Amino acid sequence: MQFKIGSLALKNQLVLAPMYRISDLPFRLLCRAQGAGLCFSEMINCEALIRNNKSNWCLAETIAEDFPLGMQLFGARIESMRKAAELLIEKKRFELLDLNLGCPSHNVLNQGAGAALLKRPERISEIISSWKDLGKPVTAKIRIAPNVLHSIKIAKTIERAGASALIVHGRTIQQENSGKIDFVAIKRIKKSLGIPVIGHGGIRGNAGFELMLEKTKCDAVMIGTAAIGNPGVFAEILGEKQIGRKEALAKYLELCNSLNFTLFGHVKQQVLRFLAGKENRELALRITKAKNLAELKECFK
Numbered sequence: 001m002q003f004k005i006g007s008l009a010l011k012n013q014l015v016l017a018p019m020y021r022i023s024d025l026p027f028r029l030l031c032r033a034q035g036a037g038l039c040f041s042e043m044i045n046c047e048a049l050i051r052n053n054k055s056n057w058c059l060a061e062t063i064a065e066d067f068p069l070g071m072q073l074f075g076a077r078i079e080s081m082r083k084a085a086e087l088l089i090e091k092k093r094f095e096l097l098d099l100n101l102g103c104p105s106h107n108v109l110n111q112g113a114g115a116a117l118l119k120r121p122e123r124i125s126e127i128i129s130s131w132k133d134l135g136k137p138v139t140a141k142i143r144i145a146p147n148v149l150h151s152i153k154i155a156k157t158i159e160r161a162g163a164s165a166l167i168v169h170g171r172t173i174q175q176e177n178s179g180k181i182d183f184v185a186i187k188r189i190k191k192s193l194g195i196p197v198i199g200h201g202g203i204r205g206n207a208g209f210e211l212m213l214e215k216t217k218c219d220a221v222m223i224g225t226a227a228i229g230n231p232g233v234f235a236e237i238l239g240e241k242q243i244g245r246k247e248a249l250a251k252y253l254e255l256c257n258s259l260n261f262t263l264f265g266h267v268k269q270q271v272l273r274f275l276a277g278k279e280n281r282e283l284a285l286r287i288t289k290a291k292n293l294a295e296l297k298e299c300f301k
Protein backbone atom coordinates (compact mmCIF):
# COMPACT_ATOMS: atom_id res chain seq x y z
CA MET A 1 0.00 0.00 0.00
CA GLN A 2 1.20 3.53 -0.80
CA PHE A 3 1.59 6.24 1.80
CA LYS A 4 2.62 9.88 1.77
CA ILE A 5 4.97 12.11 3.76
CA GLY A 6 3.92 15.67 3.00
CA SER A 7 3.60 15.71 -0.78
CA LEU A 8 6.09 12.86 -1.22
CA ALA A 9 4.26 9.72 -2.38
CA LEU A 10 5.96 6.47 -1.41
CA LYS A 11 5.41 3.27 -3.37
CA ASN A 12 4.96 1.05 -0.31
CA GLN A 13 5.12 0.94 3.49
CA LEU A 14 8.66 -0.44 3.76
CA VAL A 15 11.44 1.81 5.04
CA LEU A 16 15.16 1.13 5.54
CA ALA A 17 16.42 2.48 8.88
CA PRO A 18 19.30 4.88 9.26
CA MET A 19 22.20 2.73 10.49
CA TYR A 20 25.70 4.00 11.19
CA ARG A 21 28.24 2.34 8.86
CA ILE A 22 25.45 0.24 7.29
CA SER A 23 22.99 2.43 5.36
CA ASP A 24 25.55 3.67 2.84
CA LEU A 25 24.80 4.51 -0.79
CA PRO A 26 25.59 1.08 -2.34
CA PHE A 27 23.68 -0.69 0.45
CA ARG A 28 20.64 1.58 -0.01
CA LEU A 29 20.62 0.82 -3.75
CA LEU A 30 20.58 -2.91 -2.95
CA CYS A 31 17.68 -2.46 -0.51
CA ARG A 32 15.74 -0.41 -3.07
CA ALA A 33 16.23 -3.14 -5.70
CA GLN A 34 14.71 -5.56 -3.14
CA GLY A 35 11.66 -3.34 -2.59
CA ALA A 36 12.46 -0.72 0.10
CA GLY A 37 10.15 2.21 -0.70
CA LEU A 38 12.12 4.78 1.30
CA CYS A 39 15.68 4.74 2.65
CA PHE A 40 17.46 6.86 5.22
CA SER A 41 21.15 7.70 5.31
CA GLU A 42 23.08 6.86 8.44
CA MET A 43 23.29 9.67 10.99
CA ILE A 44 25.59 12.47 9.88
CA ASN A 45 27.30 14.80 12.32
CA CYS A 46 26.20 18.42 11.75
CA GLU A 47 29.33 19.90 13.27
CA ALA A 48 31.55 17.73 11.02
CA LEU A 49 29.62 18.78 7.90
CA ILE A 50 30.14 22.42 8.78
CA ARG A 51 33.88 21.79 9.32
CA ASN A 52 33.82 20.30 5.79
CA ASN A 53 35.00 16.91 7.11
CA LYS A 54 35.55 14.73 4.03
CA SER A 55 34.40 11.37 5.37
CA ASN A 56 31.18 12.90 6.73
CA TRP A 57 30.43 14.43 3.35
CA CYS A 58 31.12 11.01 1.86
CA LEU A 59 28.24 9.63 3.98
CA ALA A 60 25.94 12.16 2.30
CA GLU A 61 26.86 10.86 -1.17
CA THR A 62 23.85 10.01 -3.34
CA ILE A 63 22.81 9.51 -6.99
CA ALA A 64 19.53 9.95 -8.92
CA GLU A 65 18.52 6.27 -8.43
CA ASP A 66 18.88 6.67 -4.66
CA PHE A 67 15.33 8.03 -4.46
CA PRO A 68 13.44 8.80 -2.27
CA LEU A 69 16.06 9.52 0.38
CA GLY A 70 15.87 10.82 3.94
CA MET A 71 19.10 12.40 5.14
CA GLN A 72 19.52 11.96 8.90
CA LEU A 73 21.40 14.55 10.94
CA PHE A 74 22.47 14.61 14.56
CA GLY A 75 23.62 17.50 16.68
CA ALA A 76 22.40 19.71 19.49
CA ARG A 77 23.18 23.33 18.58
CA ILE A 78 20.41 25.06 16.67
CA GLU A 79 22.74 27.26 14.58
CA SER A 80 24.83 24.23 13.53
CA MET A 81 21.78 22.13 12.71
CA ARG A 82 20.41 24.92 10.53
CA LYS A 83 23.76 25.60 8.82
CA ALA A 84 24.43 21.89 8.13
CA ALA A 85 20.94 21.44 6.68
CA GLU A 86 21.43 24.48 4.43
CA LEU A 87 24.77 23.13 3.19
CA LEU A 88 23.31 19.68 2.52
CA ILE A 89 20.41 21.14 0.57
CA GLU A 90 22.79 23.30 -1.43
CA LYS A 91 25.11 20.39 -2.33
CA LYS A 92 23.00 17.21 -2.44
CA ARG A 93 19.64 16.01 -3.73
CA PHE A 94 17.42 14.33 -1.16
CA GLU A 95 13.76 14.36 -0.16
CA LEU A 96 13.46 14.38 3.64
CA LEU A 97 15.45 15.95 6.42
CA ASP A 98 15.45 13.67 9.46
CA LEU A 99 16.36 14.56 13.05
CA ASN A 100 18.03 11.84 15.13
CA LEU A 101 16.34 11.75 18.54
CA GLY A 102 17.07 8.14 19.39
CA CYS A 103 20.81 7.44 19.36
CA PRO A 104 21.81 6.01 22.79
CA SER A 105 25.61 5.95 22.17
CA HIS A 106 27.59 7.72 24.90
CA ASN A 107 29.54 9.71 22.36
CA VAL A 108 26.35 11.22 20.93
CA LEU A 109 24.59 11.59 24.31
CA ASN A 110 27.64 13.46 25.69
CA GLN A 111 27.19 16.07 22.96
CA GLY A 112 23.60 16.55 24.12
CA ALA A 113 22.44 15.05 20.79
CA GLY A 114 20.44 11.94 19.75
CA ALA A 115 18.27 10.55 22.55
CA ALA A 116 19.61 13.22 24.97
CA LEU A 117 17.35 15.73 23.20
CA LEU A 118 14.26 13.78 24.31
CA LYS A 119 14.70 15.52 27.68
CA ARG A 120 14.58 18.93 25.98
CA PRO A 121 11.30 19.31 24.05
CA GLU A 122 11.84 23.06 23.58
CA ARG A 123 15.21 22.42 21.87
CA ILE A 124 13.61 19.79 19.60
CA SER A 125 10.97 22.31 18.66
CA GLU A 126 13.59 24.99 17.91
CA ILE A 127 15.63 22.67 15.67
CA ILE A 128 12.61 21.51 13.67
CA SER A 129 11.28 25.07 13.38
CA SER A 130 14.71 26.21 12.15
CA TRP A 131 14.49 23.61 9.35
CA LYS A 132 10.90 24.29 8.38
CA ASP A 133 11.52 27.10 5.89
CA LEU A 134 14.25 25.19 4.00
CA GLY A 135 11.68 23.65 1.65
CA LYS A 136 12.08 19.96 2.61
CA PRO A 137 9.64 17.89 4.64
CA VAL A 138 11.12 17.23 8.07
CA THR A 139 10.88 13.92 9.94
CA ALA A 140 12.16 12.84 13.36
CA LYS A 141 13.09 9.44 14.78
CA ILE A 142 12.36 8.97 18.48
CA ARG A 143 12.53 6.20 21.05
CA ILE A 144 9.74 5.65 23.51
CA ALA A 145 10.11 6.78 27.13
CA PRO A 146 9.26 4.49 30.09
CA ASN A 147 6.22 6.73 30.57
CA VAL A 148 4.17 6.85 27.37
CA LEU A 149 2.70 10.25 28.32
CA HIS A 150 6.17 11.77 27.98
CA SER A 151 6.50 10.22 24.50
CA ILE A 152 3.11 11.61 23.51
CA LYS A 153 4.18 15.06 24.71
CA ILE A 154 7.40 14.84 22.63
CA ALA A 155 5.51 13.53 19.60
CA LYS A 156 3.02 16.40 19.77
CA THR A 157 5.87 18.90 20.14
CA ILE A 158 7.46 17.48 17.00
CA GLU A 159 4.18 17.69 15.08
CA ARG A 160 3.46 21.25 16.26
CA ALA A 161 6.98 22.36 15.26
CA GLY A 162 6.12 21.35 11.70
CA ALA A 163 7.37 17.78 11.12
CA SER A 164 5.67 15.86 8.31
CA ALA A 165 6.11 12.37 9.82
CA LEU A 166 7.40 10.66 12.95
CA ILE A 167 9.36 7.42 13.26
CA VAL A 168 8.75 5.66 16.58
CA HIS A 169 11.20 3.02 17.79
CA GLY A 170 9.22 1.03 20.37
CA ARG A 171 12.17 0.59 22.77
CA THR A 172 13.54 2.85 25.52
CA ILE A 173 17.09 4.28 25.64
CA GLN A 174 18.01 1.64 28.24
CA GLN A 175 16.96 -1.17 25.87
CA GLU A 176 19.30 0.17 23.15
CA ASN A 177 18.58 -1.90 20.01
CA SER A 178 17.27 -5.17 21.44
CA GLY A 179 14.43 -6.39 23.63
CA LYS A 180 10.65 -6.31 23.50
CA ILE A 181 8.80 -3.74 21.39
CA ASP A 182 6.04 -1.77 23.08
CA PHE A 183 3.30 -1.88 20.44
CA VAL A 184 0.81 -0.21 22.79
CA ALA A 185 3.06 2.84 23.18
CA ILE A 186 3.49 3.15 19.40
CA LYS A 187 -0.28 2.82 18.96
CA ARG A 188 -1.01 5.54 21.54
CA ILE A 189 1.53 7.90 19.95
CA LYS A 190 0.04 7.23 16.50
CA LYS A 191 -3.46 7.92 17.82
CA SER A 192 -2.40 11.26 19.29
CA LEU A 193 -1.01 12.63 15.99
CA GLY A 194 -2.35 13.77 12.63
CA ILE A 195 0.94 13.19 10.74
CA PRO A 196 1.99 9.72 9.51
CA VAL A 197 3.79 7.47 11.97
CA ILE A 198 6.36 4.87 10.94
CA GLY A 199 6.38 2.01 13.46
CA HIS A 200 9.78 0.56 14.17
CA GLY A 201 11.67 -2.10 16.07
CA GLY A 202 12.19 -5.85 16.01
CA ILE A 203 10.78 -6.58 12.53
CA ARG A 204 12.42 -9.70 11.12
CA GLY A 205 10.11 -10.66 8.25
CA ASN A 206 6.57 -10.59 6.86
CA ALA A 207 4.83 -11.78 10.04
CA GLY A 208 6.46 -9.01 12.10
CA PHE A 209 5.66 -6.42 9.45
CA GLU A 210 1.95 -7.36 9.43
CA LEU A 211 1.88 -7.50 13.24
CA MET A 212 3.35 -3.97 13.55
CA LEU A 213 0.72 -2.57 11.14
CA GLU A 214 -2.11 -4.43 12.84
CA LYS A 215 -1.16 -3.74 16.47
CA THR A 216 -0.17 -0.09 16.13
CA LYS A 217 -2.23 1.08 13.11
CA CYS A 218 0.92 2.89 12.00
CA ASP A 219 1.26 4.07 8.39
CA ALA A 220 4.51 2.30 7.49
CA VAL A 221 7.20 0.09 9.00
CA MET A 222 10.95 0.66 9.34
CA ILE A 223 13.42 -2.24 9.13
CA GLY A 224 16.80 -2.08 10.89
CA THR A 225 19.04 -4.98 11.88
CA ALA A 226 17.09 -7.56 9.84
CA ALA A 227 18.47 -5.86 6.71
CA ILE A 228 22.12 -5.95 7.82
CA GLY A 229 23.97 -8.17 5.34
CA ASN A 230 20.53 -9.23 4.13
CA PRO A 231 18.85 -6.66 1.82
CA GLY A 232 16.63 -9.51 0.58
CA VAL A 233 14.48 -9.07 3.71
CA PHE A 234 12.46 -6.40 1.85
CA ALA A 235 11.59 -8.79 -1.00
CA GLU A 236 10.74 -11.47 1.57
CA ILE A 237 8.29 -9.14 3.32
CA LEU A 238 6.73 -8.25 -0.03
CA GLY A 239 6.41 -11.95 -0.91
CA GLU A 240 8.82 -11.56 -3.84
CA LYS A 241 11.92 -13.51 -4.84
CA GLN A 242 14.73 -12.40 -2.56
CA ILE A 243 18.40 -12.08 -3.27
CA GLY A 244 20.70 -14.42 -1.26
CA ARG A 245 23.43 -13.01 1.00
CA LYS A 246 26.32 -14.10 -1.23
CA GLU A 247 24.74 -12.70 -4.40
CA ALA A 248 23.96 -9.49 -2.50
CA LEU A 249 27.59 -9.27 -1.42
CA ALA A 250 28.82 -9.62 -5.01
CA LYS A 251 26.42 -6.84 -6.06
CA TYR A 252 27.51 -4.67 -3.12
CA LEU A 253 31.17 -4.94 -4.22
CA GLU A 254 30.21 -4.21 -7.85
CA LEU A 255 28.34 -1.10 -6.71
CA CYS A 256 31.26 0.05 -4.53
CA ASN A 257 33.45 -0.26 -7.58
CA SER A 258 31.17 1.54 -10.03
CA LEU A 259 30.32 4.30 -7.54
CA ASN A 260 33.95 4.67 -6.53
CA PHE A 261 32.88 4.08 -2.94
CA THR A 262 36.23 3.20 -1.47
CA LEU A 263 36.26 3.88 2.29
CA PHE A 264 38.25 0.70 2.87
CA GLY A 265 37.62 0.06 6.59
CA HIS A 266 33.92 0.69 6.08
CA VAL A 267 33.58 -1.57 3.02
CA LYS A 268 35.47 -4.36 4.81
CA GLN A 269 33.07 -4.27 7.79
CA GLN A 270 30.08 -4.30 5.44
CA VAL A 271 31.48 -7.29 3.54
CA LEU A 272 31.84 -9.24 6.80
CA ARG A 273 28.18 -8.58 7.60
CA PHE A 274 27.06 -10.38 4.44
CA LEU A 275 29.17 -13.35 5.52
CA ALA A 276 27.55 -14.01 8.89
CA GLY A 277 27.28 -17.76 9.59
CA LYS A 278 29.61 -20.67 10.30
CA GLU A 279 29.92 -21.77 6.68
CA ASN A 280 31.70 -18.49 5.82
CA ARG A 281 34.09 -18.50 8.77
CA GLU A 282 37.26 -19.17 6.75
CA LEU A 283 36.52 -16.56 4.11
CA ALA A 284 35.58 -14.04 6.81
CA LEU A 285 38.90 -14.66 8.58
CA ARG A 286 40.85 -14.02 5.37
CA ILE A 287 38.87 -10.80 4.79
CA THR A 288 39.59 -9.64 8.33
CA LYS A 289 43.30 -9.77 7.48
CA ALA A 290 42.99 -7.74 4.22
CA LYS A 291 44.81 -4.41 4.45
CA ASN A 292 43.45 -2.71 1.33
CA LEU A 293 40.79 -3.08 -1.38
CA ALA A 294 43.12 -5.06 -3.66
CA GLU A 295 43.74 -7.64 -0.90
CA LEU A 296 40.02 -7.72 -0.16
CA LYS A 297 39.22 -8.52 -3.80
CA GLU A 298 41.89 -11.26 -3.78
CA CYS A 299 39.93 -13.07 -1.05
CA PHE A 300 37.15 -13.80 -3.54
CA LYS A 301 39.39 -15.36 -6.21
Ligand SMILES: Cc1cc2nc3c(=O)[nH]c(=O)nc-3n(C[C@H](O)[C@H](O)[C@H](O)COP(=O)(O)O)c2cc1C
Nearest residue numbers: 017018019020042043169177201202203223224225
Ligand atom coordinates in the same frame (compact mmCIF):
# COMPACT_ATOMS: atom_id res chain seq x y z
C1 LIG B 1 24.85 -0.88 13.63
C2 LIG B 1 23.72 0.06 13.91
C3 LIG B 1 23.82 1.38 13.58
C4 LIG B 1 22.76 2.27 13.84
N1 LIG B 1 22.86 3.57 13.45
C5 LIG B 1 21.79 4.41 13.60
C6 LIG B 1 21.81 5.73 13.05
O1 LIG B 1 22.78 6.16 12.43
N2 LIG B 1 20.70 6.51 13.25
C7 LIG B 1 19.59 6.04 13.90
O2 LIG B 1 18.61 6.79 14.05
N3 LIG B 1 19.55 4.80 14.40
C8 LIG B 1 20.59 3.97 14.24
N4 LIG B 1 20.52 2.67 14.66
C9 LIG B 1 19.26 2.18 15.21
C10 LIG B 1 18.44 1.57 14.07
O3 LIG B 1 18.06 2.56 13.12
C11 LIG B 1 17.16 0.93 14.63
O4 LIG B 1 16.42 1.93 15.28
C12 LIG B 1 17.44 -0.21 15.60
O5 LIG B 1 18.36 -1.13 15.07
C13 LIG B 1 16.13 -0.94 15.95
O6 LIG B 1 15.53 -1.47 14.82
P1 LIG B 1 15.50 -3.06 14.56
O7 LIG B 1 14.91 -3.67 15.78
O8 LIG B 1 14.70 -3.23 13.30
O9 LIG B 1 16.92 -3.44 14.39
C14 LIG B 1 21.58 1.80 14.46
C15 LIG B 1 21.49 0.44 14.80
C16 LIG B 1 22.53 -0.43 14.52
C17 LIG B 1 22.38 -1.88 14.89
